[in-house]
Amino acid sequence: xxxxxxxxxxxxxxxxxxxxxxxxxxxxxxxxxxxxxxxxxxxxxxxxxxxxxxxxxxxxxxxxxxxxxxxxxxxxxxxxxxxxxxxxxxxxxxxxxxxxxxxxxxxxxxxxxxxxxxxxxxxxxxxxxxxxxxxxxxxxxxxxxxxxxxxxxxxxxxxxxxxxxxxxxxxxxxxxxxxxxxxxxxxxxxxxxxxxxxxxxxxxxxxxxxxxxxxxxxxxxxxxxxxxxxxxxxxxxxxxxxxxxxxxxxxxxxxxxxxxxxxxxxxxxxxxxxxxxxxxxxxxxxxxxxxxxxxxxxxxxxxxxxxx
Numbered sequence: 001x002x003x004x005x006x007x008x009x010x011x012x013x014x015x016x017x018x019x020x021x022x023x024x025x026x027x028x029x030x031x032x033x034x035x036x037x038x039x040x041x042x043x044x045x046x047x048x049x050x051x052x053x054x055x056x057x058x059x060x061x062x063x064x065x066x067x068x069x070x071x072x073x074x075x076x077x078x079x080x081x082x083x084x085x086x087x088x089x090x091x092x093x094x095x096x097x098x099x100x101x102x103x104x105x106x107x108x109x110x111x112x113x114x115x116x117x118x119x120x121x122x123x124x125x126x127x128x129x130x131x132x133x134x135x136x137x138x139x140x141x142x143x144x145x146x147x148x149x150x151x152x153x154x155x156x157x158x159x160x161x162x163x164x165x166x167x168x169x170x171x172x173x174x175x176x177x178x179x180x181x182x183x184x185x186x187x188x189x190x191x192x193x194x195x196x197x198x199x200x201x202x203x204x205x206x207x208x209x210x211x212x213x214x215x216x217x218x219x220x221x222x223x224x225x226x227x228x229x230x231x232x233x234x235x236x237x238x239x240x241x242x243x244x245x246x247x248x249x250x251x252x253x254x255x256x257x258x259x260x261x262x263x264x265x266x267x268x269x270x271x272x273x274x275x276x277x278x279x280x281x282x283x284x285x286x287x288x289x290x291x292x293x294x295x296x297x298x299x300x301x302x303x304x305x306x307x308x
Contacts, residue, residue: 084173084304085117086110087136087144089127093153097179099284103149106287110297116145116304127160130167143172145303148180150281155183156190165189169271173303175296178281181235194277195239195266202255204231204282209264213245218267218276218302222295227252231282234258239277242268246278246295265295267302274303 088107090100104120111118119137121127129136130146138144146167156164161184168174174193182198184190191197210225232248234257246265250256265278276299286292 083115083117085119085138085144086147086300087130087138088118088120088147088149089151089155090120090149091123091151091155093155094182095152095179097150097282099178099282099287100150102284102287103177103281106293106296107147107149110293110300114297114300114304116300119144127156128163130160130163130172143167143170145173145175145300147175147177148183149177150179152179152182154186156187161187161189165193165270168193168273168275171272171307173273174275175299175303176275176277178231178233178279180277181233181279192241193270193275195242195268195275196235196237196263196277199234199236200257201231201233202253204229205253207232207253207256208249209280210247210249211245212247212261213243216243216245216267216302217305218299219245219265219295220298220301222246222298223291226291228280228289228291229283230280230286232256232262232264233279235263235279239263239266239268242266267299272307274307276303 086107088104090104108118110116117138121136125136127136130144136144144167146164164174176194179198181194181196185197206227206229208225208227211219211222213219214224232253232255238244238258238261244261244263244266246263247261248256248264250258250260250262256262264280265276267274267276269275278295278299280286280292280295
């Protein structure tokens with residue numbers, strides 16, 4: 001089966017694949033799993049599987065669709081023990097972004113471009129595996145780049161939080177996208193990993209974004225200034241023990257409450273590992289926007305480069 005980025009109609013195919021392979025569908029998409037093929041070969045699966053039971057839209061509280069899935073889905077490109085792999089987590093225990101599906105498609109495309117493996121953790125996979133070399137479906141010689149794709153609420157157990165922190169401290173990498181800061185607000189270790197917690201946001205609107213640390217490798221190739229549309233997060237406090245890479249100009253939009261500077265992307269090293277966070281990525285359109293894709297690519301290049 002073709003990978004998602006090779007599909008002639010990327011989003012429609014992604015919705016069908018994610019429904020049948022046990023991953024989240026886009027809230028309000030109207031897609032019904034029982035309208036899919038009776039069996040479908042999932043990416044990376046050894047055999048065809050029957051679609052799991054699935055509810056196709058979030059309920060009024062924003063809860064995720066119900067599903068019967070386990071372990072890891074969507075494994076690709078894991079033959080090279082030395083190559084890092086993206087390990088994408090989309091679990092939510094709060095609001096669920098419709099753009100998660102678009103993010104998965106974009107991240108798989110970027111993983112192929114950068115020569116990285118790609119795995120998508122199912123909603124009920126045990127993420128405690130991150131604390132063990134060679135676990136989570138990743139070859140023993142390759143520490144995964146964990147991607148928290150708009151994860152929300154208390155989505156980690158204490159053991160999973162400890163495993164994630166240990167993963168980073170011992171040389172792994174972590175990429176947090178958008179709502180990843182709207183999670184685990186009572187877990188200090190998680191806050192230390194991400195650098196800050198979400199507080200509020202005004203309506204989605206255009207605003208001017210500027211690179212403020214152009215020498216940092218995680219922003220190489222990213223335009224120094226652009227006006228683009230997104231949901232602009234305020235945080236409970238400015239990120240600590242990090243290098244701020246991008247800021248948004250509050251004079252260019254309505255409702256900002258952080259003052260100047262207002263960070264929207266930052267990076268830091270924790271132990272032997274690296275962490276990158278971007279507050280952007282609310283809209284589905286972000287994940288096909290050249291600027292935002294280049295932003296993610298630069299971050300992944302930095303996170304995946306060999307370190308002593």
